[in-house]
Amino acid sequence: xxxxxxxxxxMAMSLAFHIVFSCVGMVMPFMMAxxxxxxxxxxxxxxxxxxxxWSKGVAILFATGAVSGTxxxxxxxxxxxxxxxxxxxxxxxxxxxxxTAFFIEAIALGFFLYGWDKFNKWFHWICGVIVGISGxxxxxxxxxxxxxxxxxxxxxxxxxxxxNIDPIKAMLNEAWFSQALHMTIAAFCATGFAVAGLHAYxxxxxxxxxxxxxxxxxxxxxxxxxxxxxxLSGDISAKDVAKRQPxxxxxxxxxxxTEESAPFVLxxxxxxxxxxxDYAIKVPGVLSFLVHSDFNKEVKGLEExxxxxxxxxxxxxxxxxxxxxxxxxxxxxxxIYLIAQFLKKEWKNKRWYYKLFMIATPxxxxxxxxxxxxxxxxxxxWIIYGIMRTVDAVTPMPGIQYSFYIxxxxxxxxxxxxxxxxxxxxxxxxxLYDPEDPNFNPEKH
Amino acid sequence: MIYVVTAFLWVSTCLYLxxxxxxxxxxxxxxxxxxxxxxxxxxxxxxxxxPIWEANHMWLIIAIVILFVGFPKMYADVSNYLHIPLVIxxxxxxxxGTSFTFRNYDAVNDKWHNLYDVIFTYSSVVxxxxxxxxxxxIVSGSIDNQATSFQDAYIFSWLSWFNVSVGxxxxxxxxxxxxxxxxxxxxxxxxxxxLRKRAKIYTTLIFVAGGIVFxxxxxxxxxxxxxxxxxxxxxxxVSLATISIIALIYSxxxxxxxxxxxxxxxxxxMILFAVSYSHFPNLILFKDGTKLSLLKDxxxxxxxxxxAWALLLGSVFILPFLFYLIYSFNQRQKI
Numbered sequence: 001x002x003x004x005x006x007x008x009x010x011m012a013m014s015l016a017f018h019i020v021f022s023c024v025g026m027v028m029p030f031m032m033a034x035x036x037x038x039x040x041x042x043x044x045x046x047x048x049x050x051x052x053x054w055s056k057g058v059a060i061l062f063a064t065g066a067v068s069g070t071x072x073x074x075x076x077x078x079x080x081x082x083x084x085x086x087x088x089x090x091x092x093x094x095x096x097x098x099x100t101a102f103f104i105e106a107i108a109l110g111f112f113l114y115g116w117d118k119f120n121k122w123f124h125w126i127c128g129v130i131v132g133i134s135g136x137x138x139x140x141x142x143x144x145x146x147x148x149x150x151x152x153x154x155x156x157x158x159x160x161x162x163x164n165i166d167p168i169k170a171m172l173n174e175a176w177f178s179q180a181l182h183m184t185i186a187a188f189c190a191t192g193f194a195v196a197g198l199h200a201y202x203x204x205x206x207x208x209x210x211x212x213x214x215x216x217x218x219x220x221x222x223x224x225x226x227x228x229x230x231x232l233s234g235d236i237s238a239k240d241v242a243k244r245q246p247x248x249x250x251x252x253x254x255x256x257x258t259e260e261s262a263p264f265v266l267x268x269x270x271x272x273x274x275x276x277x278d279y280a281i282k283v284p285g286v287l288s289f290l291v292h293s294d295f296n297k298e299v300k301g302l303e304e305x306x307x308x309x310x311x312x313x314x315x316x317x318x319x320x321x322x323x324x325x326x327x328x329x330x331x332x333x334x335x336i337y338l339i340a341q342f343l344k345k346e347w348k349n350k351r352w353y354y355k356l357f358m359i360a361t362p363x364x365x366x367x368x369x370x371x372x373x374x375x376x377x378x379x380x381x382w383i384i385y386g387i388m389r390t391v392d393a394v395t396p397m398p399g400i401q402y403s404f405y406i407x408x409x410x411x412x413x414x415x416x417x418x419x420x421x422x423x424x425x426x427x428x429x430x431x432l433y434d435p436e437d438p439n440f441n442p443e444k445h
Numbered sequence: 446m447i448y449v450v451t452a453f454l455w456v457s458t459c460l461y462l463x464x465x466x467x468x469x470x471x472x473x474x475x476x477x478x479x480x481x482x483x484x485x486x487x488x489x490x491x492x493x494x495x496p497i498w499e500a501n502h503m504w505l506i507i508a509i510v511i512l513f514v515g516f517p518k519m520y521a522d523v524s525n526y527l528h529i530p531l532v533i534x535x536x537x538x539x540x541x542g543t544s545f546t547f548r549n550y551d552a553v554n555d556k557w558h559n560l561y562d563v564i565f566t567y568s569s570v571v572x573x574x575x576x577x578x579x580x581x582x583i584v585s586g587s588i589d590n591q592a593t594s595f596q597d598a599y600i601f602s603w604l605s606w607f608n609v610s611v612g613x614x615x616x617x618x619x620x621x622x623x624x625x626x627x628x629x630x631x632x633x634x635x636x637x638x639x640l641r642k643r644a645k646i647y648t649t650l651i652f653v654a655g656g657i658v659f660x661x662x663x664x665x666x667x668x669x670x671x672x673x674x675x676x677x678x679x680x681x682x683v684s685l686a687t688i689s690i691i692a693l694i695y696s697x698x699x700x701x702x703x704x705x706x707x708x709x710x711x712x713x714x715m716i717l718f719a720v721s722y723s724h725f726p727n728l729i730l731f732k733d734g735t736k737l738s739l740l741k742d743x744x745x746x747x748x749x750x751x752x753a754w755a756l757l758l759g760s761v762f763i764l765p766f767l768f769y770l771i772y773s774f775n776q777r778q779k780i
Binding site for chain 1: 506507515518524531545546547550748751756762770773774
């Protein structure tokens with residue numbers, strides 16, 4: 001494996017894992033806070049159990065996210081030192097604020113986990129909420145830093161030098177809002193579906209049903225709201241990308257030729273060499289409409305740009321298609337949910353209803369990872385869009401493939417252990433968390 | 446403003462060494478405690494780090510962020526030449542952080558815990574060892590920025606007798622801190638006596654490990670003594686550290702545990718001060734004699750100003766919250 005590919009793969013893999021941990025850390029505290037609020041209001045022990053069960057999940061994934069985040073702050077320099085040398089002072093602002101947010105999150109989590117029956121109950125509750133808010137703030141800040149790589153601003157690039165640096169302007173670059181909005185909604189969607197799916201599965205298994213139904217209620221609500229909002233933020237993102245990075249948009253749609261009334265390309269096999277897409281369904285005018293809100297306007301194709309500035313078109317296109325398809329599926333589920341909520345209440349007692357959510361467990365995360373692939377691979381060959389190429393930023397140290405193998409091994413092992421650990425938590429719901437269960441006895445454990 | 450940023454860099458490094466160091470130490474002390482007392486040690490050590498261990502490690506992130514935002518050239522050079530020890534340290538951080546979490550949150554207590562324990566304790570040694578090696582390489586002029594071969598650039602930039610001795614010294618400092626901090630987390634007199642005895646052993650080890658570092662520096666012609674004694678502050682710091690060690694042993698005998706903690710902190714702060722002040726404002730020394738200075742080789746002026754404000758603002762939010770956490774944690778049940 002060549003060093004450049006190894007460095008990119010290692011970075012991509014680290015991020016792919018870190019995203020999962022950090023999204024859980026952003027969203028689950030809110031679920032926890034809702035359950036906790038219900039407990040404080042109704043005094044029903046089942047909500048306390050649920051809060052505790054979820055907070056265990058938060059604690060485990062937060063700690064894993066914290067170490068993978070620490071790692072990333074080193075990996076940026078280990079793998080792309082030239083990039084960090086120039087970009088650090090420009091796009092570092094959100095990272096320094098993120099440090100603060102993350103610190104607050106860690107402290108608040110400390111208070112929350114160890115604070116049962118020790119503090120004023122509302123102070124304790126607020127700590128849980130602060131975990132969520134600061135997690136969300138961290139996420140948004142990190143995305144702002146990433147957005148700068150897509151939309152560099154806050155400096156003048158003159159003769160290879162980075163001058164007149166304005167870190168605030170760099171942080172509030174053109175892409176930050178649309179990216180942060182879409183990412184936040186996606187995080188809620190992904191975590192919501194994952195948690196709801198898991199509890200749906202446990203409902204189907206038939207044990208501790210009341211407990212899991214309460215969990216399902218809270219998590220599915222967040223999932224559904226987010227699934228319905230995602231297309232809106234996605235639309236904002238698409239329009240924004242079309243304006244700032246037309247080449248990325250063209251790659252997303254495998255749109256080779258500049259056309260008026262450009263079609264929306266669904267599926268198909270990309271043939272980058274011959275600059276065409278085979279077996280695709282083309283919906284005329286829709287791409288023009290999505291980009292310009294006008295069915296007839298022109299959309300620039302890849303042919304407008306030099307070929308050495310093209311991202312790998314097939315990867316970007318397939319990733320985009322994956323994201324859209326899973327987004328649609330989740331929207332469909334959201335509609336069924338709404339019908340079950342308001343029109344056909346009996347659906348909520350049907351097994352197929354929970355099976356549907358069970359199947360959808362990974363959908364949100366699949367869409368989320370695919371979406372990040374679009375953003376990051378779509379930026380290639382640039383590490384700072386239009387300014388610095390990724391190949392010029394990579395570390396001069398040879399043998400990066402070994403580091404890639406080691407980190408791959410570590411991440412896979414870590415994931416296996418995490419699944420194992422979560423499974424053990426779930427196995428013990430009856431004993432540890434569900435007060436209605438005859439075996440409930442948290443003191444013993 | 447550059448002074449504000451530099452001060453924050455120093456303070457977060459220092460806090461990481463004291464708080465994060467004590468965390469590492471908890472694992473090291475557990476590893477080297479006698480077999481029949483191991484489980485009790487584990488419990489005591491956990492009780493003394495518990496809910497703040499997460500926050501303790503944030504200081505490293507703060508220091509790294511300051512480095513790459515404020516001093517990107519240093520960050521880039523360090524991550525380039527010290528790639529290998531950094532990766533090992535990172536693997537240590539991952540292994541340690543996750544195994545610590547796993548063993549505390551695993552719902553079932555069975556033989557899997559033996560595995561978590563092994564990973565936790567061994568990575569608690571490896572991580573500070575390499576942290577020390579990295580620090581040693583940065584300040585001792587062993588980074589070869591003119592190297593033409595892989596070995597010279599990426600191996601011998603950090604692998605030297607001196608750097609390894611600094612690594613060992615760091616390991617000893619960590620375990621020393623943990624052994625001192627843990628005394629107050631128990632109520633049982635028998636345990637207390639045992640822990641005080643252990644703290645004395647680790648205090649002695651500081652002398653031994655420190656002596657080794659000096660011996661190696663003489664053997665390998667590293668002017669460590671000269672650096673430290675170049676300025677009057679170096680003398681003061683070293684004398685204060687020495688006085689504190691004597692005071693610490695005295696207060697251990699007098700069973701003044703709170704005071705012992707303060708002395709332990711003071712010793713470590715003074716050691717770090719002596720070492721870092723000797724080069725100030727330079728931070729990185731290269732083999733060819735070139736240096737990177739905190740006051741000259743920073744990123745853009747505007748970035749430094751913003752960074753300073755962000756850090757000041759952050760402290761206003763963080764510090765009261767953190768102190769309250771530590772305070773309320775200290776009020777909790779002892780074992």
